[in-house]
Amino acid sequence: MPVDIDCLSEEELVDLNNRVVERLRFIRQARAHHTMLQFRVGELVYFEPDGRGRVQGVIVRYNKKTVTVLTPDGQQWRVSPGYLRKI
Template sequence: MTSERKTLLDRELFTEALRHMSEADLRYLNRMVVERLNLLDQARSTVQLAQFAQGDRVSFIANDGMEKHGTVLRLNKKTVSLRTDDQMLWKVSPGLLRKPGR
């Protein structure tokens, strides 16, 4: 409970501090927030990608709502390249992929 209250108090102090920042300070803070969000996104993507390996069988729901099945060809920086059973090539976010039986 103390940690939760401290966070709320910190947010209130931070909000008050924001009201007094110059444009230059706000732009700097924005840059720092964007960098932190990008880092968190990259870490999440890395964890998701680590669940798959070349040759794995996977499935996903395509834009048309149909379930597609295929084989992982390559792990890219943010996506998984795969060939579906109908011989189409796809680049899919790892968060959208499922291994059979899951």
């Protein structure tokens, strides 16, 4: 459904922009949630942060946008699910 933005007022453009931004946030959050659900609490995973070697650990909880991974040495990492790989 094409929208002719040339005929919209500034107020209407601001409203349209707000609605578009909100929709994009929703889509990104849904995608992250879907990716997150591919992993289970208690599952062994690894990820590779920049400047470090592979970090391995166990998923201990889901957060709003990330999961918390507990490493064998007791460190907790909040990691985006898109960076995780199953072991």
